[in-house]
Amino acid sequence: MLVLALDTATSAVTAGLLRLPAAGSPEVLAERVTVDARAHCELLMPSVCSVLATAGVSMRDLDAVVCGVGPGPFTGLRVGMVTAAALGDALSLPVFPVCSLDAIAYQAGSGSPLLVITDARRREVYWARYDESGARIDGPHVDRPLDVPLAGVSRVAGAPGVLGLPVVPPQYPDPAGLVAVVAAAVRARATPGPLHPLYLRRPDAWEPGPRKRVTPV
Amino acid sequence: MTTAIVLGVESSCDETGVGVVQLSGDGTVTLLADEIASSVDEHARFGGVVPEVASRAHLQAMVPTVRRALRTAGVAPSDVDAVAVTAGPGLAGALLVGVAAAKAYAAAWDVPLYGVNHLTAHIAVDTLEHGPLPPALALLVSGGHSSLLQVSSLVAPLHPLGATIDDAAGEAFDKVARLLGLGFPGGPFIDRAAQDGDPDSVRFPRGLTGPGDARYDFSFSGLKTAVARHVEALGRQGITVPIADVAAAFQEAVVDVLTAKAIRAATDRGIDILLIGGGVAANSRLRALAGERCAAAGLQLRVPRPRLCTDNGAMVAALGAHLLAAAMPASALDIPADPALPITTSLVGSNGAYLENKGAAL
Ligand SMILES: [Zn+2]
Numbered sequence: 001m002l003v004l005a006l007d008t009a010t011s012a013v014t015a016g017l018l019r020l021p022a023a024g025s026p027e028v029l030a031e032r033v034t035v036d037a038r039a040h041c042e043l044l045m046p047s048v049c050s051v052l053a054t055a056g057v058s059m060r061d062l063d064a065v066v067c068g069v070g071p072g073p074f075t076g077l078r079v080g081m082v083t084a085a086a087l088g089d090a091l092s093l094p095v096f097p098v099c100s101l102d103a104i105a106y107q108a109g110s111g112s113p114l115l116v117i118t119d120a121r122r123r124e125v126y127w128a129r130y131d132e133s134g135a136r137i138d139g140p141h142v143d144r145p146l147d148v149p150l151a152g153v154s155r156v157a158g159a160p161g162v163l164g165l166p167v168v169p170p171q172y173p174d175p176a177g178l179v180a181v182v183a184a185a186v187r188a189r190a191t192p193g194p195l196h197p198l199y200l201r202r203p204d205a206w207e208p209g210p211r212k213r214v215t216p217v
Numbered sequence: 218m219t220t221a222i223v224l225g226v227e228s229s230c231d232e233t234g235v236g237v238v239q240l241s242g243d244g245t246v247t248l249l250a251d252e253i254a255s256s257v258d259e260h261a262r263f264g265g266v267v268p269e270v271a272s273r274a275h276l277q278a279m280v281p282t283v284r285r286a287l288r289t290a291g292v293a294p295s296d297v298d299a300v301a302v303t304a305g306p307g308l309a310g311a312l313l314v315g316v317a318a319a320k321a322y323a324a325a326w327d328v329p330l331y332g333v334n335h336l337t338a339h340i341a342v343d344t345l346e347h348g349p350l351p352p353a354l355a356l357l358v359s360g361g362h363s364s365l366l367q368v369s370s371l372v373a374p375l376h377p378l379g380a381t382i383d384d385a386a387g388e389a390f391d392k393v394a395r396l397l398g399l400g401f402p403g404g405p406f407i408d409r410a411a412q413d414g415d416p417d418s419v420r421f422p423r424g425l426t427g428p429g430d431a432r433y434d435f436s437f438s439g440l441k442t443a444v445a446r447h448v449e450a451l452g453r454q455g456i457t458v459p460i461a462d463v464a465a466a467f468q469e470a471v472v473d474v475l476t477a478k479a480i481r482a483a484t485d486r487g488i489d490i491l492l493i494g495g496g497v498a499a500n501s502r503l504r505a506l507a508g509e510r511c512a513a514a515g516l517q518l519r520v521p522r523p524r525l526c527t528d529n530g531a532m533v534a535a536l537g538a539h540l541l542a543a544a545m546p547a548s549a550l551d552i553p554a555d556p557a558l559p560i561t562t563s564l565v566g567s568n569g570a571y572l573e574n575k576g577a578a579l
Contacts, residue, residue: 042552044317045324046551074269079313082321197276
């Protein structure tokens with residue numbers, strides 16, 4: 001099966017084309033990952049076209065789309081998600097949502113407890129914890145770095161550097177990780193779950209208070 | 218070319234709009250579908266559009282609205298010949314959703330993409346109702362804009378003559394509606410309340426209409442303050458605010474200035490068509506007064522029906538169809554969404570390089 005993987009939940013703009021064999025790991029045929037937190041919209045579709053061209057594959061040959069659904073800063077996250085949704089609609093393809101932190105965790109490998117964190121801006125991080133088997137046991141959440149529970153965690157992946165724990169790759173969700181997380185469902189041609197973004201924060205909005213007078217009382 | 222189908226996507230503010238039009242061999246553009254999903258109700262309690270709320274709603278509504286538009290139009294996806302999208306100006310996060318979606322549809326269907334200017338689209342929509350547009354003077358009035366523009370052609374850059382120096386006209390409607398305890402968005406509420414009011418009950422100031430003032434610019438901030446002062450003065454005297462009268466008098470002040478300046482600009486420039494577009498063009502008093510004054514000045518007035526004046530995808534599709542008919546080069550897939558897209562750029566080329574056709578179709 002040919003699978004297109006997209007993720008824009010971090011400052012990396014990620015597109016990859018993978019072959020998913022009947023058994024075993026997905027094979028990356030072409031991928032393009034560009035780190036630029038301000039150009040998700042400019043970079044993503046050209047990246048998609050470029051990986052397809054590199055692999056000599058047409059859009060019509062695709063069997064599925066896999067898309068990171070965050071958590072991630074809202075504006076960039078939506079670019080990947082609406083792109084995946086529109087490609088799925090236009091090409092009549094199933095679109096499989098993946099928690100972007102799970103994709104990082106998958107590539108970081110199992111074996112010991114893992115914390116995955118990514119930059120949530122505003123001096124906060126998105127985080128999730130995984131047990132030694134690689135299963136997510138807590139999260140995703142958004143918190144200040146100091147409030148992330150570290151007990152029992154031996155390594156950290158994602159955008160580390162703030163917590164003083166041993167750091168393991170990868171830093172960003174990559175195409176192979178994204179597809180591996182949902183490989184079974186893709187192979188089974190299961191009906192994907194809803195493509196809902198993991199915002200974890202409410203929009204900033206305030207109801208207006210009483211109007212200010214223009215004439216002195 | 219025999220006929221072509223163009224799909225248009227609009228997401229610059231709080232309406233997710235998708236329109237479908239048909240371009241005929243003779244250049245006629247016909248509306249086939251105009252579907253809208255609005256998040257306006259979610260913004261009402263905040264008294265204005267909350268960008269993040271609007272962007273979230275666009276993401277949820279985008280694909281379902283495209284589907285609905287194609288179904289309404291009776292068009293198969295494989296029949297679409299071009300995709301047009303509002304590339305700016307507008308709310309950054311909101312624009313991105315439409316631009317990213319339009320790129321994906323255009324690439325998947327292997328058809329040209331046109332990233333267009335929202336304001337030009339407000340003008341182009343009139344051709345769906347009133348046919349080809351000769352050179353005209355355009356008054357664009359909405360919650361975000363109040364501009365006077367000289368239009369030589371829909372596929373040439375617009376020539377700006379004047380604009381608001383403070384609040385947009387629609388913004389003034391929103392603020393005064395709030396002051397009077399009416400709903401959001403203010404335009405329709407003021408329009409309705411004013412039906413029963415006396416426009417001459419108070420003479421509110423007409424901004425920038427003095428002899429030395431900018432001929433084609435607008436100012437509505439002083440008017441809004443004058444209305445607030447008036448309402449507060451009544452309150453101090455213990456008088457119940459006559460909402461209908463205040464609404465009518467405020468509305469009269471706005472549409473008086475808008476129409477007077479638009480007609481002056483057209484007359485100065487020797488242009489005999491006035492076109493009014495944008496959400497405020499749905500205002501019934503603006504339409505009526507513009508009609509009277511255009512008739513008196515010997516100008517032809519063109520205003521789309523109210524539904525086409527407010528933001529929609531049909532206007533974007535209509536502009537896309539005119540660009541396609543003029544064989545304009547398509548936008549690259551790396552175009553940005555530009556919240557501050559200049560009014561002189563009707564079509565966005567590739568990243569950073571704006572296409573400005575110098576009037577091939579003049
Ligand atoms: Zn508009």
